[in-house]
Amino acid sequence: MQRWKKMKLVQKQHFRYTVHGFSKLKESQLSPSCYVRNLPWKIMVMPRTSQTQDRQTQKSLGFFLQCNGESESSSWSCYAVAELRLLSQKEDGEPFSRKIQHLFYSKENDWGFSHFMSWQDVLDPEKGFIKEDSITLEVHVVADAPHGVSWDSKKHTGYVGLKNQGATCYMNSLLQTLYFTNQLRK
Numbered sequence: 001m002q003r004w005k006k007m008k009l010v011q012k013q014h015f016r017y018t019v020h021g022f023s024k025l026k027e028s029q030l031s032p033s034c035y036v037r038n039l040p041w042k043i044m045v046m047p048r049t050s051q052t053q054d055r056q057t058q059k060s061l062g063f064f065l066q067c068n069g070e071s072e073s074s075s076w077s078c079y080a081v082a083e084l085r086l087l088s089q090k091e092d093g094e095p096f097s098r099k100i101q102h103l104f105y106s107k108e109n110d111w112g113f114s115h116f117m118s119w120q121d122v123l124d125p126e127k128g129f130i131k132e133d134s135i136t137l138e139v140h141v142v143a144d145a146p147h148g149v150s151w152d153s154k155k156h157t158g159y160v161g162l163k164n165q166g167a168t169c170y171m172n173s174l175l176q177t178l179y180f181t182n183q184l185r186k
Contacts, residue, residue, distance in 0.1 A: 011036065012142040016087070017043040020134045023123060030066065037143045039078055042066045045137060048114045059119035061086070064112030065139055067104035068149075075148035077105040082141040084112055090128035095138070 017031035028046035035041070048062040065082050080102060085095040102111035122129050129135055178184055 011144075012140070013041075014138060014140040015041075015043070016136055016138045017045070018134055018136045019045055022130060022135050023133050028062075030069075031137075034139075036080075036141055037078060037146055039068045039076075039143070039146055039149065040070070041139070041141060041143075042069060043137050043139055044110055044112070047119065050115065058115075060115035061117045061119060061122050062112070062114050063116035063137060064110040065100065065141065066110040067143075068106075068146075069109050071106065071109075073148070074106040076146055077103055077148060078143055078146035079103045080141050080143040082139055084116065085138040085140070086117060086122070086129050087136040087138055088128045089131035089136075093128045096129065 013034055013036045015031070015034035019025065019029060025045070025047050028044055031043040033040035033042055042065075044062075044064040044066045046062040046064075048060045050058050050060065052058050063084050063086070065080075065084065067078055067080065068076060081099070082101075083097050083099050085097040087095045096117060098113060098116065100111050100113075102108070104111065117129075121127055122135060124130075
């Protein structure tokens with residue numbers, strides 16, 4: 001049973017990323033990967049600027065979820081629903097959150113908000129999202145099974161599965177069961 005837990009593909013996950021020195025952030029940053037449905041997901045954060053209707057420049061926090069960003073393949077896709085959160089640094093403070101749903105694929109491998117929250121609101125200590133010039137972002141993602149992704153089971157689990165060549169699933173399951181019976185295998 002322990003081996004099955006290792007091989008089980010996670011379909012939902014939440015992960016966090018803390019940005020230190022936030023007020024000096026000039027370029028986009030990517031979090032380390034978190035694997036959901038065997039695809040690497042990352043939090044992407046960046047400063048964004050835009051012009052308001054009265055030609056004023058407005059700076060905002062850009063917050064995106066990236067899926068499989070370093071893949072060279074163009075044939076994969078994965079539909080996901082996610083909640084992007086900026087966590088409060090205050091005790092009992094509520095996070096600021098927004099939801100997304102998107103079909104991620106090679107040409108649109110990130111999705112989120114260019115203007116998740118105004119830069120001034122993030123930096124306002126009264127709002128409670130920044131502490132010691134650091135903010136923490138969190139993502140709750142639920143992903144469907146990806147399409148067009150080849151998976152190397154031996155690399156990830158140490159085992160190779162059997163392919164169904166047509167009505168052989170019962171034989172395959174019996175062979176796998178016998179293989180994991182230690183006395184028989186030895």
